[in-house]
Amino acid sequence: MKKAIIIGIMAVLAACSQPAQKQEKTNTPTTNNQTVYTCPMHPDVAELKPGTCPKCGMDLVEKQD
Template identity: 35%
Template sequence: MNIDKKTKILLAITLLVGLLVGALFFGGSTKEEDNKTEVKSKAEVWTCSMHPQIRQPEPGDCPICGMDLIPLESGNDDIDPEAISMSESAMIIAGISTYKVGNTDGIKEIALNGKIEVNEKTVYSQSSH
């Protein structure tokens, strides 16, 4: 197989471009992994999403209901102590969703079944003489 010098240079450039593109797509994950390990080391207390009184130092099952324990997030120390704080996974399990307050037209259609009765306070009769 005879390859001239120009083809060799073209192949080398193509290889370099391929490596650079590959590094762009797959090389940026090391920083994310570092953050994940940092979060894991922070979560030292594990609790049950249904029984918040359960506090354990390691992951496992809830002794009351047997659900998997979730890491307790204690990073929000600056919020109101009487406020309720839930992790994202706990909110998903509890079916909680939040919406930003905004301006809407305020019209909502509701289909209801019912029975119509006459309001006796508005019915009058006059006896004739």
């Protein structure tokens, strides 16, 4: 009985000690008929003008709907 309680407590502590999943901010601008540029490798990156991806440095391309 003690062993089961100790195992249960250890399982709860192990689950609580896991780092929370980091949610990435999406930088998607809201536009009305404006061209949006995005990274081919990071579709969560979106800009209103051409440039380079802040994550990997690739050229941003026009987003295809």
